[in-house]
Amino acid sequence: MTRREVLGFLTVGVLAYAADLAVFTGLRGPGALDPLTAKALSFLAGCTVAYAGNTLGTYRGRRASPWRQYPVFFAVNAAGVLVQLLCLTVSHYGLGLTSQRADTVSGLGVGMALATVLRFWGTRTWVFQEEGRVGSWTG
Numbered sequence: 420m421t422r423r424e425v426l427g428f429l430t431v432g433v434l435a436y437a438a439d440l441a442v443f444t445g446l447r448g449p450g451a452l453d454p455l456t457a458k459a460l461s462f463l464a465g466c467t468v469a470y471a472g473n474t475l476g477t478y479r480g481r482r483a484s485p486w487r488q489y490p491v492f493f494a495v496n497a498a499g500v501l502v503q504l505l506c507l508t509v510s511h512y513g514l515g516l517t518s519q520r521a522d523t524v525s526g527l528g529v530g531m532a533l534a535t536v537l538r539f540w541g542t543r544t545w546v547f548q549e550e551g552r553v554g555s556w557t558g
Contacts, residue, residue, distance in 0.1 A: 424477060424478075424543075427473075427476055427477030427478075428473070428477050428539055428542070428543075430472075430476075430477075431468075431469055431472030431473050431476060431477055432469065432535060432538075434468055434469075434472055435465040435466070435468040435469035435472065436465065436527070436531060438461075438464045438465045438467075438468045439461045439462065439464060439465030439527065439531075440461070440523075440527055441461075441464075442457075442460060442461035442464040442465070443457050443458060443460075443461035443523070443526065443527060444519075444523065446460055446461065447519050447522060447523075448519060454507055454511055454522045454526065455504060455507065455508070458500070458503065458504060458507055458526050459500070459504075462496070462500040462503075466492075466493060466496045466500075469492075469496065469538075470489065470492050470493075470496075473492075473542060473546075473547065474488070477547075478542075478546075478547035481547040481548065481549060488546055488547070491545050491546050492542065492546045495537075495538060495541030495542055495545060495546060496538060498537060498538075498541065499534035499535070499537050499538040499541075500534065502530055502533050502534040502537060503526050503527070503530030503531060503533075503534050504526070504530070505530070506525045506526060506529050506530035506533070507522060507525050507526035507530060509525070510522070510524075510525030510526075510529075511525065
């Protein structure tokens with residue numbers, strides 16, 4: 420793992436997060452959608468930004484078949500969104516914290532932080548593998 424890789428991943432993540440946050444906030448507020456539908460749709464926007472940024476930027480030297488990369492990338496990110504949805508579900512329905520602010524903090528704050536760790540590991544391990552790389556993300 421290089422410094423460039425971590426910084427690139429984080430930079431792309433910030434851009435994807437901004438897309439996710441903007442879409443979620445718009446759908447939850449003016450769009451008046453329920454929090455889980457808004458989160459699912461904002462995930463698609465953020466994931467698309469992340470795939471483009473990682474493919475064209477962070478991991479541009481690790482080319483593989485886009486027919487393999489694209490579905491695996493979305494599967495890794497779907498696992499991440501499940502973490503976010505779990506946080507949102509527990510907060511909104513389990514704890515009764517139903518304001519837009521509480522939904523944003525749980526889904527895009529706590530959930531995003533936990534999901535980012537999972538996404539970094541999955542993206543590095545399964546999507547943009549180094550040539551001949553088989554092993555853990557730490558080594």
